[in-house]
Amino acid sequence: MYGSTSQSGTSPLLRSLVVVCASLVFIFGALPLRAASLFVAPNGSDNNSCTSSTSACLSFNGAYQKSSNGDVIQVAGGSYTGQNILYKPANACGSAICTHVLIQPATGASVTLNGDLNFGSTRFEAGAAHVTVQGITLTGDVSIPGCGQTPTPCPPDATSPGNDLTFQNLRVKGSYAFYCASCSNVTIDGGMWGPDNYNAPCTSDHHPEIASADQQPKRANHILIRNSEWKNFARCVSAEHTECLQIEPADDLTLRGNKFHDCDTIIVNIANDFGHWANSAAGFAAPNNILVEDNFFGTARDATGGPTYYALNIRECTNCTVRYNSWTQAPRMPTGGEISLNNKYEGNVGPMGSANCGLTGVTYLYNVWSDAKCSATDKQAASGFLNPSTWDLHLVLGSAAIGAGNPADYPAADIDGQARVSPPDAGADQLVTTAKVNAPSNLNATVR
Numbered sequence: 483m484y485g486s487t488s489q490s491g492t493s494p495l496l497r498s499l500v501v502v503c504a505s506l507v508f509i510f511g512a513l514p515l516r517a518a519s520l521f522v523a524p525n526g527s528d529n530n531s532c533t534s535s536t537s538a539c540l541s542f543n544g545a546y547q548k549s550s551n552g553d554v555i556q557v558a559g560g561s562y563t564g565q566n567i568l569y570k571p572a573n574a575c576g577s578a579i580c581t582h583v584l585i586q587p588a589t590g591a592s593v594t595l596n597g598d599l600n601f602g603s604t605r606f607e608a609g610a611a612h613v614t615v616q617g618i619t620l621t622g623d624v625s626i627p628g629c630g631q632t633p634t635p636c637p638p639d640a641t642s643p644g645n646d647l648t649f650q651n652l653r654v655k656g657s658y659a660f661y662c663a664s665c666s667n668v669t670i671d672g673g674m675w676g677p678d679n680y681n682a683p684c685t686s687d688h689h690p691e692i693a694s695a696d697q698q699p700k701r702a703n704h705i706l707i708r709n710s711e712w713k714n715f716a717r718c719v720s721a722e723h724t725e726c727l728q729i730e731p732a733d734d735l736t737l738r739g740n741k742f743h744d745c746d747t748i749i750v751n752i753a754n755d756f757g758h759w760a761n762s763a764a765g766f767a768a769p770n771n772i773l774v775e776d777n778f779f780g781t782a783r784d785a786t787g788g789p790t791y792y793a794l795n796i797r798e799c800t801n802c803t804v805r806y807n808s809w810t811q812a813p814r815m816p817t818g819g820e821i822s823l824n825n826k827y828e829g830n831v832g833p834m835g836s837a838n839c840g841l842t843g844v845t846y847l848y849n850v851w852s853d854a855k856c857s858a859t860d861k862q863a864a865s866g867f868l869n870p871s872t873w874d875l876h877l878v879l880g881s882a883a884i885g886a887g888n889p890a891d892y893p894a895a896d897i898d899g900q901a902r903v904s905p906p907d908a909g910a911d912q913l914v915t916t917a918k919v920n921a922p923s924n925l926n927a928t929v930r
Contacts, residue, residue: 484667501676517558518555520539520549520555521538521644522544522558522562524558525540532544535556543795545585546585559590560591560593562595563597564595564596564600565600566602569609573613574641578646579646581612582614583613585613592619593619595756596627598623600625602625602627602628602643604779605629605782607627608881612647617652618653618733619652619653621655622654624661624730625660625662626665628641633696633698636699642700644666645665647665648668649669651672658689658691660675662691662693662705663698666703668706669705669707670706670707671708673711675710675743676714677714678714680713684785687722688724689715689726690728691728692729692735693728693729696756701733703867704733704734707737710740711741712726712727713745714744714918717747725746726745727742728748728749730757731752731754735752735773737912740898741778742778746782746785747782748791749782749809750795753769753819754769759841768820769802770799770803772803775801775805775807775910776807776896779793779807779808779809780809793832794814796825797817799816800823800825801823802816802825803826805827805893806896806908806909806910808831808832808875809832810832810873812853817841822843825844825845828847829849831877832851832865833865834854835854836853839854839855847860850908861886865881865883865909876913877911883907885906885907886908896911897911900912
């Protein structure tokens with residue numbers, strides 16, 4: 483991302499301003515506001531019509547129950563208690579994906595929930611579907627605890643609670659931040675997730691979690707987490723564990739363009755622990771069809787002074803691709819557990835360890851490992867990160883990762899939204915000597 487003044491033709495001050503602006507866009511994003519259909523205000527009442535700012539509802543749910551797909555709920559600035567948005571059958575459209583109801587702050591307004599944003603208060607209560615929530619701050623967590631029917635099987639996604647939800651540019655400060663059980667078609671797009679400070683206070687064994695609801699045969703599926711930051715989950719005693727994000731398991735999951743750092747034990751953990759309620763389409767409890775690309779992973783910490791483990795833990799997986807990521811701590815690979823089948827590590831940069839080479843079910847292509855070489859196309863060389871002590875894993879001029887990626891297979895954009903070129907740089911960052919641009923709308927694109 484960064485070059486010298488002579489390489490880029492820009493001054494250090496200008497480049498610093500570019501980086502600051504890009505960082506703000508990354509964390510908070512642009513917030514395009516649409517015209518409101520319904521209104522919520524701190525002095526409102528759910529007995530009101532909610533169709534004007536002078537007759538506003540008090541709660542998100544009060545307005546949502548009066549909404550139709552495509553409506554916009556405008557939330558007046560101020561502080562609110564925690565919110566619980568419940569399922570509305572009339573907003574089902576006969577498909578798993580419908581036009582959303584959008585909940586957004588009023589223009590220029592700051593909205594804070596002093597508590598949680600729940601989609602059902604327990605796994606037995608049906609939470610809303612087909613909703614986007616944008617641009618608010620929570621002191622608590624976002625929770626989708628289930629489809630409202632445990633242990634009865636969840637209905638199809640077209641009529642399922644806790645389905646088709648998007649969270650855009652939220653600031654979520656709770657000790658769990660995000661909980662999603664047997665949820666489906668969920669997108670986290672931007673924002674910052676985790677307490678303001680590391681270990682102040684510690685978060686016990688709380689951490690963000692995606693899983694199957696207890697006794698629920700529906701596996702969490704079709705989850706997209708992109709362009710967001712996850713940090714500051716610290717355990718209180720050595721008997722606990724925590725992560726920036728734990729997934730156990732999910733299928734059809736994508737982690738793209740995120741930053742994970744300053745978390746205890748493991749940075750990101752993808753496992754099969756609650757997969758025994760039902761197997762994936764591949765026939766195993768293990769996570770299936772996972773894509774991890776263009777992410778920064780820091781080194782795990784431990785507030786209690788104990789051991790730390792992995793930047794990325796994937797101990798069993800089927801049809802999983804880990805590509806063009808940058809990390810400062812070696813991962814755990816699919817080395818046993820239940821199954822390792824058709825998994826690929828491509829174009830990554832960081833430590834690996836030679837013991838992680840040659841594993842069953844894993845293909846290695848065009849990686850730059852600091853301490854190993856797992857295939858003929860891999861390189862063993864220093865990572866060449868800008869400032870790994872602060873988890874700034876952009877590349878520096880002269881890094882061995884420059885041009886080291888697979889010229890026939892790479893994401894269209896890097897972690898900052900900069901278009902990649904062929905041959906691409908390995909790792910999450912494509913080094914350029916001009917200012918970064920906003921991410922293209924089609925971040926799913928792949929050059930092959």
